[in-house]
Amino acid sequence: MSIENLNKINAKQLISVYTSCGTDKVKFAESYAKEFLPFFGKENLKIFEIGIRDGSSHRAWSHIFTNSKIYGIDIDERSLNQLGCENFKFEIFDQGDINKLQNFAENYGPFDIIIDDGSHFVEHMTTSFECLIDYLNPGGIYVIEDIGCTYLNDYHNDAKNMSFPWGQNLNKMESGNKRQDFIDFTEKILENIHISEWPKGREGKLTEKSDQVYEKISQYKNIIFVHKRKDIGE
């Protein structure tokens, strides 16, 4: 597959790559086209996506970000058979296993882009983020897909009945999705972005610019993008 100008990828081109690779990310093409602008045309990136299924999106990223290394994990062993290519590094484990996730990131990170398209359980979204954010490079982007699932209290049972994507029923989580947990999670990110504007902070919370980790959070229908500051640690 060839994309004419990798510096100027637009939603239409993304749709074409996503469609030919078979990923359902077509629904997010507009938002990916806007948010990934800083990375289009760049090479030698490290991209880690949780949730492989048949490898469609990992394949798509390898077409979009040439000469880059694509990482993935999935709970379902069938995913491993989907791709064999030296640019890919896949492992099988549950994203809820924080020790394994951290080991993976320790071995292969830091990454430029991390995408959570795994279980879509709030608990996993938040624990994976908290574990992996330290392994995201300055200026990197952390994406969480299918936020709509946070509105499904009974997502555990809904997921069991899904025939597609495969493997959602392998998830052992028994707890329901709690929307409030997701709201609290995003509020923490927002607070981190805004509060350093006030030198003494509020209620004793963080006060220094150096404590600010995130540049911005962008929200679109069913997906969020968290941008890490470029100048962090300078």
Ligand SMILES: C[S@@+](CC[C@H](N)C(=O)[O-])C[C@H]1O[C@@H](n2cnc3c(N)ncnc32)[C@H](O)[C@@H]1O
């Ligand atoms: C929506 S599919 C991923 C699709 C793929 N990223 C794409 O866009 O083509 C979700 C995947 O997450 C995997 N998954 C579900 N629960 C998981 C968990 N707890 N840890 C890791 N992967 C999980 C499923 O097996 C499934 O393959």
